[in-house]
Amino acid sequence: MIKAKLTKVPQTMLLPLIARAEISKKKNPILMDTKAIELSDSIDYDKHNFKRNIQEIGILGLAIRAKKFDDAIRTFLESHPNGKVLSIGAGLDTTFYRVDNGKVIWFDLDLPESMELRQKLLPPPSRVTYITKSMLDYTWIADLGDISGGLFIQIAGVLPYFKEEDVKIFLVTISEKLPKAEIIFDACSPFVKIVISQRIRQSGIQNAPIQWGITDISKLEKWSKHITIVKAEPIFKGIKRRFSYKWITQILMNGGDFFKSAQVVHLKFR
Numbered sequence: 001m002i003k004a005k006l007t008k009v010p011q012t013m014l015l016p017l018i019a020r021a022e023i024s025k026k027k028n029p030i031l032m033d034t035k036a037i038e039l040s041d042s043i044d045y046d047k048h049n050f051k052r053n054i055q056e057i058g059i060l061g062l063a064i065r066a067k068k069f070d071d072a073i074r075t076f077l078e079s080h081p082n083g084k085v086l087s088i089g090a091g092l093d094t095t096f097y098r099v100d101n102g103k104v105i106w107f108d109l110d111l112p113e114s115m116e117l118r119q120k121l122l123p124p125p126s127r128v129t130y131i132t133k134s135m136l137d138y139t140w141i142a143d144l145g146d147i148s149g150g151l152f153i154q155i156a157g158v159l160p161y162f163k164e165e166d167v168k169i170f171l172v173t174i175s176e177k178l179p180k181a182e183i184i185f186d187a188c189s190p191f192v193k194i195v196i197s198q199r200i201r202q203s204g205i206q207n208a209p210i211q212w213g214i215t216d217i218s219k220l221e222k223w224s225k226h227i228t229i230v231k232a233e234p235i236f237k238g239i240k241r242r243f244s245y246k247w248i249t250q251i252l253m254n255g256g257d258f259f260k261s262a263q264v265v266h267l268k269f270r
């Protein structure tokens with residue numbers, strides 16, 4: 001058992017990992033992530049505190065985010081056989097193990113504190129490179145090498161921790177530097193950012209407030225002529241409501257989608 005010694009936003013990496021593991025242990029899971037089960041079993045954390053505060057809706061949302069990102073990456077790899085994939089703010093992300101097609105060249109990028117734990121728990125297999133840098137240090141672009149075969153970036157559970165002006169500078173900068181690249185990320189509404197921040201705090205994680213909330217995704221195209229929206233949809237859209245879900249979860253899924261509480265956003269740069 002490894003005790004994770006993390007601070008601020010890096011601590012939040014345990015939440016999506018545990019959610020993916022919990023969902024994978026269910027009957028007919030919407031996401032199967034055996035690597036996440038293996039990893040979460042090897043980390044020492046307060047499982048009961050986590051489940052009490054994140055609740056079924058949070059666990060489902062995190063797992064569905066992973067499923068929707070997987071689908072987008074698989075589609076990209078089908079049309080870009082020599083494409084590369086970069087996971088920014090990778091934490092203990094296990095997407096590579098779910099979508100690997102046997103030839104993809106993959107990069108995981110994160111801050112030193114998070115990468116240290118990732119290296120220890122999940123040393124990179126062949127075709128995977130770890131980049132220990134902040135996403136705001138744009139020298140990572142050179143680390144990707146030749147991206148003429150296409151580049152897909154996933155950034156799961158990261159942008160909401162930044163202020164809107166920083167998200168804007170980040171997206172505008174990479175949209176100019178990476179023409180034709182695609183990016184997928186999650187965003188939450190200004191109201192939901194308050195609720196999620198509270199839940200994160202209650203689950204024992206301090207100093208990691210959600211700072212960016214957005215509902216009208218069309219705003220992103222106004223930030224730069226290089227940004228085009230491929231798709232933006234509420235997180236639970238297209239997901240079957242199962243009888244096994246608690247009634248409150250079903251209400252929150254429907255209400256959340258109606259009010260665009262959390263969305264999956266897929267952009268392409270030009």
Ligand SMILES: C[S@@+](CC[C@H](N)C(=O)[O-])C[C@H]1O[C@@H](n2cnc3c(N)ncnc32)[C@H](O)[C@@H]1O
Pocket residue numbers: 009010011012013014015016017088089090091092093094109110111114133134135136155156157158
């Ligand atoms: C909620 S976790 C998400 C982990 C992973 N994407 C997943 O879904 O399992 C947020 C991650 O963002 C990373 N992060 C925060 N600030 C960052 C920065 N400036 N550059 C790169 N990563 C950052 C943290 O270290 C942490 O691993």
